[in-house]
Amino acid sequence: MPNRINDAKESDVWVAVKEGDMPADSSRPLLFRTMKVKGSILHPYRLLILLRLIAIVAFFIWRIRRRNHDGVWLWAMSMVGDVWFGFSWFLNQLPKLNPIKRVPDLTAIRDQYESTTGECRLPGIDVFVTTIDPVDEPILYTVNSILSILATDYPVEKHACYLSDDGGTLVHYEAMFEVASFAKLWVPFCRKHSVEPRAPESYFGVKRRVYTGSMQEEFMSDHRRVRREYQEFKVRIDSLFNTIYQRSEAYNRKNTKEDGVKATWMADGTQWPGTWIEQAESHRKGQHAGIVKVILNQPSHKPQPGSAASIDNPFNFRNVDMRLPMLVYLSREKRPGYNHQKKAGAMNAMLRVSALLSNAPFLINFDCDHYINNSQAFRASMCFMLDPCDGQNTAFVQFPQRFDDIDPTDRYANHNRVFFDGTMLSLNGLQGPSYLGTGTMFRRAALYGMDPPQWRVDNINVADKAKQYGRSTLFIHSMLDGVNQERSLTPVFLEESVSNELTTLMTCAYEDGTSWGRDVGWVYNIATEDVVTGFRIHRQGWRSIYCSIEAAAFRGTAPINLTERLLQVLRWSGGSLEMFFSHSNACLAGPRMHPLQRIAYLNMSTYPIVTIFILAYNLFPVMWLISEQFYIQRPFSSYISCTS
Numbered sequence: 001m002p003n004r005i006n007d008a009k010e011s012d013v014w015v016a017v018k019e020g021d022m023p024a025d026s027s028r029p030l031l032f033r034t035m036k037v038k039g040s041i042l043h044p045y046r047l048l049i050l051l052r053l054i055a056i057v058a059f060f061i062w063r064i065r066r067r068n069h070d071g072v073w074l075w076a077m078s079m080v081g082d083v084w085f086g087f088s089w090f091l092n093q094l095p096k097l098n099p100i101k102r103v104p105d106l107t108a109i110r111d112q113y114e115s116t117t118g119e120c121r122l123p124g125i126d127v128f129v130t131t132i133d134p135v136d137e138p139i140l141y142t143v144n145s146i147l148s149i150l151a152t153d154y155p156v157e158k159h160a161c162y163l164s165d166d167g168g169t170l171v172h173y174e175a176m177f178e179v180a181s182f183a184k185l186w187v188p189f190c191r192k193h194s195v196e197p198r199a200p201e202s203y204f205g206v207k208r209r210v211y212t213g214s215m216q217e218e219f220m221s222d223h224r225r226v227r228r229e230y231q232e233f234k235v236r237i238d239s240l241f242n243t244i245y246q247r248s249e250a251y252n253r254k255n256t257k258e259d260g261v262k263a264t265w266m267a268d269g270t271q272w273p274g275t276w277i278e279q280a281e282s283h284r285k286g287q288h289a290g291i292v293k294v295i296l297n298q299p300s301h302k303p304q305p306g307s308a309a310s311i312d313n314p315f316n317f318r319n320v321d322m323r324l325p326m327l328v329y330l331s332r333e334k335r336p337g338y339n340h341q342k343k344a345g346a347m348n349a350m351l352r353v354s355a356l357l358s359n360a361p362f363l364i365n366f367d368c369d370h371y372i373n374n375s376q377a378f379r380a381s382m383c384f385m386l387d388p389c390d391g392q393n394t395a396f397v398q399f400p401q402r403f404d405d406i407d408p409t410d411r412y413a414n415h416n417r418v419f420f421d422g423t424m425l426s427l428n429g430l431q432g433p434s435y436l437g438t439g440t441m442f443r444r445a446a447l448y449g450m451d452p453p454q455w456r457v458d459n460i461n462v463a464d465k466a467k468q469y470g471r472s473t474l475f476i477h478s479m480l481d482g483v484n485q486e487r488s489l490t491p492v493f494l495e496e497s498v499s500n501e502l503t504t505l506m507t508c509a510y511e512d513g514t515s516w517g518r519d520v521g522w523v524y525n526i527a528t529e530d531v532v533t534g535f536r537i538h539r540q541g542w543r544s545i546y547c548s549i550e551a552a553a554f555r556g557t558a559p560i561n562l563t564e565r566l567l568q569v570l571r572w573s574g575g576s577l578e579m580f581f582s583h584s585n586a587c588l589a590g591p592r593m594h595p596l597q598r599i600a601y602l603n604m605s606t607y608p609i610v611t612i613f614i615l616a617y618n619l620f621p622v623m624w625l626i627s628e629q630f631y632i633q634r635p636f637s638s639y640i641s642c643t644s
C-alpha cells in the first residue's frame with residue numbers, strides 16, 4: 001500500500017524538531033513528526049515584524065505631533081482609524097511568530113495498531129454528514145460524500161456513517177437505499193484496486209490516471225463496468241424526485257383523505273413521517289416528526305470475502321472484503337415555536353442518537369458538499385489522537401478545507417490560502433487551530449463538555465447529570481463508555497425501548513432546561529457555531545491539532561458566484577462580532593487558554609471592525625463634494641494649474 005502522506009522530509013522551509021520530550025515510561029515511538037520553520041527564514045521574519053512595529057510607533061508619534069488644526073475632527077477620525085489598523089495588525093501578527101507543522105506517521109500507526117494477522121486496535125469513529133435540501137445542496141454531492149465515507153480505508157466495523165437531513169425529505173431517505181445498494185459494488189472495487197479518491201464523481205472525473213497495481217487488465221474491465229453502473233446509479237438518483245411524486249399520486253388516488261390532503265408515500269405503501277411534497281399540517285418544513293432509520297446494520301467482525309467472477313457476476317471479488325460500514329438516516333423533530341439552531345442543533349441531535357447506536361469515542365463531521373479525497377485521512381487524525389505524549393488532551397484535529405470547481409484566478413478568494421496555509425499553522429504552534437465547521441475529527445468527551453485529563457480533578461462522574469444532559473438514562477449511561485479512547489463501536493440491539501429512546505433524544509423539547517448548546521455539544525445562538533464551539537473547548541484547556549496532508553484529506557465545493565460568496569462572508573463576519581459581544585469573548589476565557597491563543601481569538605472576533613475604517617478612508621478623498629473644502633492635499637496641483 002503506498003504511504004501517500006509520509007512526507008516528513010525536510011524542505012526549503014521546514015526542519016524537523018527533535019523529539020526529546022517522550023514520556024519516560026513509554027517505549028512507543030511518536031505517531032507524528034513535528035516540523036518548524038527554518039531559523040534562516042523565521043528569524044529575519046521576526047526581525048521584520050519588530051522593525052515594522054518600531055516604524056508604526058514612530059508614525060503615531062509623528063501624527064500626534066503634527067495635528068492638522070484646520071480639520072481636527074478629520075485628524076481625530078483618521079487617528080482612530082490608524083490606531084485600529086495598527087492594533088489589528090499587531091493582534092494579527094502576535095500569534096504568528098512560531099508556525100508548527102505536524103506530519104502524521106502512517107507506518108508507525110499501522111505497526112502499533114494493526115497486526116499482519118488482521119487484529120486491529122484502532123478505535124471507533126462516528127461520521128456525521130449534515131444536509132438540509134436535496135436541491136439547494138445538490139443530492140449528487142451528498143451521495144458522493146456518503147459513498148466516499150463508506151469506502152474509506154478504515155476498518156469497516158469501526159466506523160459508522162450518519163446522515164442528518166434537516167429537511168426531512170423522502171428523497172434523501174430513499175437516496176440512502178440507492179447508496180447502500182451501489183456501495184455493494186463501489187466499496188469492494190475501491191478496496192480491490194486501492195483507487196483514490198473514493199467519491200465516484202471525482203474519481204471518474206479524473207481524465208488521466210496512472211495504474212500502479214498488478215491487475216491492469218482486470219482493473220480496466222472493472223473500471224469500465226463500475227463506471228457504467230455509476231451512470232445508472234446517477235440516473236436512479238435523479239429520477240427519485242419523479243418516482244416518489246408518481247408513486248404518491250397513485251396512492252393518493254386510492255386513499256385521498258376527506259380533507260383532500262395529499263400525502264407522500266414510501267415504497268412499502270406507508271405514509272412518510274417527514275415533510276410531504278404538498279406540505280400539510282405536521283408534514284411541512286419546520287414541522288414534522290423525528291425519524292431514525294438504520295439503512296445498513298453494523299457489519300460482523302470477521303471479513304467476508306466476495307465470490308469469484310461467474311456468469312451472473314462479472315466482478316472477481318474473491319480476495320476482497322465485501323462488508324459495508326453502518327449507515328443511519330436521521331431527521332430530528334421540528335415544531336413551530338422552537339428555535340432549531342440550524343446546523344448546531346442538527347449536530348447535537350446526531351451526537352445523542354449516535355451515542356445509543358454506535359457510541360464511538362471519536363467522531364468526524366462533514367458538510368454534505370465535502371467528501372473524503374484521501375482515504376488515509378482517518379488514520380492520519382488518529383496519529384494525533386492516540387499519540388502517547390499528549391494525545392489524551394487533544395480535543396479535535398482540524399483539516400484544511402480544499403475546494404473543487406474554483407476558477408483558476410480564484411477571484412472570490414475561496415481558497416483562503418493565507419488562512420489555511422498560514423494562520424492555521426501558526427495556531428498549531430500554540431494551543432491549536434480553531435474549529436472550522438467541516439473536516440474535523442473530535443473526541444466525544446470534549447463535545448460532552450468534559451475537562452481534558454490534564455485539568456481533571458476527579459474521575460468522570462455521570463451520576464445526577466440529567467439536569468445537564470437531559471432526561472435520557474440510556475444516553476447518560478452510554479457516556480462513560482463513549483469517552484473511553486480505546487473503545488471500538490458498541491454493537492446495536494435495536495429493541496423497542498432503544499427505538500423509543502432514540503425518538504425522545506431527537507425531540508425539540510429534549511434540550512429544554514439543559515446545558516446543550518451552551519456547555520455541552522455545539523454552541524447555539526450564533527451564526528458561526530464552529531469558531532465558538534472550538535473556543536469553548538479551548539477555554540477548558542483542551543488543545544487541537546492542524547493536519548494538512550498531501551493529497552488533500554477532504555475536498556468540497558465553495559460559492560462560485562459573488563452574491564453567495566458575499567453573503568457567506570457577511571455571515572462569518574456577523575458571527576465573529578456576535579462572538580465578541582457574547583459570553584464567548586476571548587477576554588473572558590479564563591486561565592487555561594494560552595495567552596497568544598486568546599489574542600488569536602480576539603483577532604478572529606474583531607477583524608470585521610476594520611471595514612468601518614476602510615470605508616471611511618475611501619470616502620475621505622471625495623469629502624470636498626459635501627463641504628467644498630479640501631482636507632487632503634490637492635493632488636498634482638502643478639498639472640492642474642498648467643491646464644487651467
Ligand SMILES: O=c1ccn([C@@H]2O[C@H](COP(=O)(O)OP(=O)(O)O[C@H]3O[C@H](CO)[C@@H](O)[C@H](O)[C@H]3O)[C@@H](O)[C@H]2O)c(=O)[nH]1
Pocket residue numbers: 130131132133137164166341342343346366367368369436437438527528529530568572
Ligand atoms: O438548518 C440547517 C442549516 C444548515 N445545515 C447544514 O450545515 C452545513 C453548513 O451550512 P452552509 O449553509 O453550507 O454554510 P457554509 O458557509 O458553506 O459553511 C461554513 O460555515 C458554517 C458556519 O460558519 C459552518 O458550519 C460550515 O461547516 C462551514 O463549512 C451544511 O451541510 C448544511 O446542510 C443543517 O444541517 N441545518
Ligand SMILES: [Mn+2]
Pocket residue numbers: 367369
Ligand atoms: Mn456549504
